[in-house]
Amino acid sequence: MNEKNIYAPYDLRCQYVREPLGLDSKRPLFSWVLKHDDMGQFQTAYQVIVSDDPELIERGQGNMWDSGVVQSGDTANVVYNGKELKSRTRYYWRVRWWDKNGDVSPYSEVAVFETAFLDQSDWRAKWIGNGSDQVFEAQSDGFKPQQNYQMRYGSLFRKEFIAKKPVKSARIYISGLGYYELHINGCRVGDRVLDPGQTDYKKTVLYSTYDVTGFLREGANAIGVMLGNGRYIANYGYGAPCLIAQLHIDYVDGTDDVVVTDDTWKVGDSPIRENGIYYGETYDARLEIDGWDMPGLDDSNWDNAVLVDAPGGRLTSQVMPPIKVCKVMQPVKMTNPAPGVYIFDFGQIFTGWVRIKVEGERGQVVRLRYSELMGDDGMLNFNVNRTAEATDTYILKGQGVEVFEPHFTYHGFRYVEVTGYPGTPALDCMEGRFVHTAVEPVGSFACSNDLINNIHKNIIYSQLCNLMSIPTDCPQRDERMGWMGDAQLTAEEAIYNFDMAAFYAKYLNDIKDSQKEDGSIPDVVPHYWSIYPADPAWGTAYITIAWEMYRYYGDTAILKEHYDSMKKWVEFLSSQEVDGLVNYVHYGEWCTPGSIPPKHTPREITSAFYYYHDVLILSEIAGIIGKYDDQKRLREKADKIREAFNKKYYNSERHFYGNNDQTSNTLGLQLGITPEGEEKAVVENLVKHVVEQADYHFDTGIIGTKYILDTLSDYGYVDAAYKMMTQESYPSFGYMIREGATTLWERWEKLTGSGMNSQNHIMFGTVDAWLYKDLAGIKLGKPGWEEVIIKPVIPKGLKHAAASTKTIRGVIKSAWAIEDGEFTLEVAIPVNSKAKVYIPELWENKSLSIEGKEGPIEGFGVKDTVECGRKYYLVELGSGNYCIKLK
Template sequence: MKIDVRNMYTTYAINPLALKDTRPRLSWVVETSERRKKQSAYRVLISSSQQLIEQNEGNIWDTHKIESEDNYCYYSGEELESFKRYYWKVKIWDEKGEESTWSKTSFFETGPLNKSDWKAKWITKRDLKTFYSAGDFSTEKFKHYHAAYFRKTFEIKNEVQSARAYISGLGFYELYLNGEKVGNNVLDPGQSEYSKEALFNVYNITSFITEQNCVGVILGNGRHLEQFGYSKPKLIIQILLEYVNGEKEYILSDESWGSSHGPLQENGMYYGEKYDGTLEMPDWCTYHFDASNWEEVEVTEGPNLRYQNMPPIRVTKILKPIKMYTLKPGVFVYDFGQNFTGWVKINVSGPKGTQLKLRHSELVNEDGSLKTNTLRKAEATDIYILKGEGKESYEPRFTYHGFRYVEVSGSPFVPTIDNIEGRFIHSDVEKVGDFYCSNELINKIHKNILWGQLSNLHSIPTDCPQRDERFGWMGDAQLSAEEAIYNFDMSLFYENYLQEIKLSQKEDGSISDVVPAYIKLYPADPAWGTAYITIAWYLYKYYKNEKVLSDHYESMKNYVEFLHKSSENNLLKKLGKFGDWCPPGAISPKKTPVEFTSTWYYYNDVYLFSKIAEVLGKEKDAQHYFELSENIKKSFNDYFLKDYGYESRMFGPVDRLISQTSQILPIYYNMVPNDKKEFILEKLINNIVEHQDSHLDTGIVGTRYLFDVLSENGYPDLAFRIATQESYPSWGYMIKEGATTVWERWEKLEAGGMNSQNHIMLGSVDTFFYKYLAGISLEKDGWKKARIKPHLVGEERFASAKIKTIIGEFQVSWEKGENLFKLSVVIPFGTEADVFIPKLWNEFNLKEERELLFDNEQIKDFKERNDIKLKEYNEENIILNLGSGQYYFELEKK
């Protein structure tokens, strides 16, 4: 049997080093070139040593042969031990009962599974220098601290077999060992509700250990500030040494550590950073450094700790400027040609004490000078003071900027374009999707969305990367979630975010619009609060994560009950604040009542929660909340459905223009009474085509669902026309005006105010490209079945997409010629797909790999095979059911 079992995941991660689950999910992906193959059984082994697993001995757990088509299982052996490595592998049987070889061995390590496993103490620097940002931030409430340096020396007792460092430094930290930085993460740990829980990281430091060692840590502010309810930066670190003789030793943060200030001084996410090279302490984190003038640390209290199992923030791309110019002597501007998040690394040389200033912005004025209006109060300025020792390089540590342009002033020489490079940083989520088509505008929109999405993944889903905000607004998060899942592996990122939502929840069940709740905005607008239910449901649908549903079930139920208690006659009239945010020409919704979107999301959350209860086998809850959703639907229609369509705000006695969003939302969920469906759809289409000249008039909520509604109800060509508009309001208009990401508003606005040039909430259109242009959509949870239905719209000549899922990679590629249509499909092992081949001509031949399936349009002539089954034949499509494998179809005009 030519089957390869690979891509082994433990709770959605590859070889995690500090597993937090005592009953981890073990999953695998199977690859084969054969068609219509699926798994019938599996066997998993877990061993305590490499030697035992190689001998096929599962001394920890042996499932033996389990009859199942699922490519995952949950560990159910004896309780796992803290700080231990486990090895595992799997084999499977196919539908014919043929057995595969064993997979390669994977492993996972447990970390501190119990609170008592943390033996280290939280420490902080006793006397920290303070500074204040300019403007309205120059008050005691907005106090920041200079970076703090910490060090500790230790010697080993024997030969070290393995060494791990478990560390959390709030707000951000960098870890050093024997003069070298450990790992390539930046801005660690991820942001969290620090008063309740902080994230910790773990590093394999075995290769760093020598006989005499020094561990060093630099701490920066991040969001761990009094402004958000916290205190001074603090550190906890626990190094575990395991010797070859079996002995263990801990190196712990405690009173024995020393601390100091150093060259890294002012630092803040909005402020920027100041680094004085003249104050550098060479070899400060090496064993023989003279630290006699370092002061003792202070032991302090700290929050509970949770393993940061999501991908860390890293530098993922290096950008070179496309242009450099000067405004006046000593002032130079670099244009990177792309709005992105991160910082720049600059290479310089000059006299000791020379001060370089680096200012960042998304925009420039007509004369080329920086336009910083969209930054609002964020200073976004980095300062480097040269140490004067020949060639020097500098890049920040504890800040980041959203920018395209950098102004460098104070340089002692005329720099070149090669003196500087941009560092693109974001949560390093794996790219799993790819899309390309014959329409270059669509490709540019897709590219802008990718840049915008990654720019707003910084351990939490942020709203913007440049101004004095960058919060985890839940509306932005939930509206872009499906788009993000098509493009990136978001499983662990969103699982972490759900935990932050749970931590933000009050006893009454309410949650904040912003999570973590650095600003307390309770209760959330229902279109924002829905992120809890909606993202949890996506994690189940796309990643088959039942555990996240059970872990958050009671908290989600409390939120749904909060909505219920806040309702009046099954309507939510008082919780809404934002609604269909940012429609064309406004910030607040113009035509769509806020209570309309609030009540619709109330229905959404109750209905989805009934499905969640059903998945978890909670039949009584499932029935109760489904009935409640039906009652909400009835009340929604009784109250909002008018003679002219669903309720819209009218701006005068002759105003007859309806709200597009008000019609879109009930169509999306099939809430419209049967006798009104055609009428409501006609109202929507008429408004778009006749009154808006085939443009949308939706805010972030309506835009999210518009393309699904049009495509699923027979108007994919109109959806495509909207997506490819180049006049206002449209994504094409943004691009014509120079956008390289997606704007916060439909308008070209560059003054002060709410007009970020890098937002993601309007990036939801990207799902239209995958689901309808290329045609890949999910039919059964966990991708156990897909729908492949390309929509041949406009003048599109070809489109292709691929998506790496938890079950394997789907690929679709189609090409349309005058007399020939080609479709290539790849379906992963263990799943199936209904494939829609459009009937482009009355008379045609259909072939698969040159074998004739149809020799005319009569269904009786279909040459059915085991791997290709005819499911349906209608006026528009030939619908085939395919199992796993690669298929090449040609539809040729006769």
């Protein structure tokens, strides 16, 4: 064996996370990525070893699990199948692989995962609260009539304890509802914010695990916890904020101690007074208590915490990426439109808050108000916030330069209004803190058209702004809910750009928690707004996201886990059938140009479409997990729905769907709905509408927009799709940018009054997947990227496009350019994947060459193929980096 050619696996992950701290899965999933010098390589076998002894694993021994040599190409979602795992235990694992030649790699570097509490009985801590009935009221949201929000003032909890001996290791397991901030011995622990992730707390409560070994010292120690409201408020059916924490200390001599929350903890008033997601935060620095999180404080005047009822949900380890301050933003401009009023402009809409430096007298009140818009008078336009007060208030303690940033709120904004500032603020007195779920970026896209690049940038910002432990609709107003329509539509786009696996695994559990006995699920998950049953175009998120997890991450375990609940959803839809279709609808084709509800598209056609979609996809899922009777029955059901759909919505004489609108025809062309042989005629009607009636503009809402560009490209109308994406007049993405948008709007129109006019919604961001799949040409072939399709479209006027995305198997790249009569396509295919590469036949009688790492590749097989009137050269390639030239 030439050991230089085959490398040890790398990027080892457990439950999609690198070296997770605090798993509560008894059979976690493993994955790894491969590297090989040779081209066309793939895995034929692997061996995983797991040990609870670091010395054994270094010697290549797995005393917990040795899979042996498994003849398999799987590099992702390999299920642990060893001895029973124990709670609070550190495990070490490695993997090696065999290539197509039978050569074996070295073992990987040692990776680690650590379990938290595998059984609820491991929890010895009690839920505690501050026992106060004092509340404040903030304005309610404008979506559903209800009383104003009743919330609690912030609280401080503390507990002193003695570490009797030198500490070997220490872990704390903690959840504070709604949000908490953890301190030990005067230091903030971790960089998580707005923790834990949002759930239905009556079903699931997430807890986090921290390694606090370095925070403890032999002798006296203290834990301090700040607690705020978050979503854990009475209006959503919950109690007062509460806390549970359990600290395990392992000493060098092998003994241990446990510190738990109980009624011996002390509780006091926090400098955080009013606080809420929509409200903002009031912080009175005069109430700060020096040393509140340190040992030795005289807390005799503090009250004892009270034991409170548990929220009801199962305590579950939070595996998905936490929310963090992911980027620091600098203001680009400051104005002074009125005496004592200062407006800071960050030049970009984002989510989070600002950190401000201020020096003044004790009791001075500084207010920060946030908005996405500025009015013509130079003052902020707060209409987009609706009833969300979005105001942070800082009351100075009067001790030199003071620094403030909020703890338990967030805002969507570009502009910040500052009033009450002592003196005149400088531009550098504040910085923006861009806050969102810290998903790993995995994708990149760029092309020769700057407008397209700016659209992509705006989509990225909108997507990140709306990842806040749940996929939200918007970040600025009195809403910020987990609307499932937005979630399902943008799933593919999000996966191309970010590592979404752990995030979506959590959200699928949220959906499952929301399901009623009759199988219905709500429009909003978690169901803080109880809107049942979901519009079928929203409820499809359950099946769609699970399906995308399988398609893009190869995760069959998640299909098995959720199958019964997804089946109940489909059965609920079936119970609503009328003439073979589901016709009830809440929203339909939402936010078409000039309208909120559908303007041209039949309202119920989207419900009928997604009924067919869900039944068809569930039949596929049933087959994948071995439910063959269900597969047959569901497939037969799907065929009947398709027949009913065509009977009601298809004009077989004139070959169009619905009202011959863009969305109806686009939906009719999905999933094999159109009668065989009649697709071309339907496409021609679609294109005629795009060209003649819409002048190459979108006339779709959020649903049609997702599918229309792919559909046009798939049927050969690439130039029409490209023209739609490069328009700068209304309605278009270019129009938004022309009018100053730095994120995506909720509406196609520029609206700055009250109502539905968010400047930062992600639901139209679905088009970003088209940039990857068609303009750059990276398409999924077989699930889990076992097969990659590289098939760039070449619209007139575009000179080059490039994209890459880091998949579960490694990085895939496609970059093409046309220059001086030569077409160049650079392709990277990861080890263990195969690719079908389609090279557009741009010129007659041209030569085709392929170069790999070692130079020209001779004897490659080329097939001529024609698809939708376009000629391609088709080349099948294995892993490696290639440069393909047509000249």
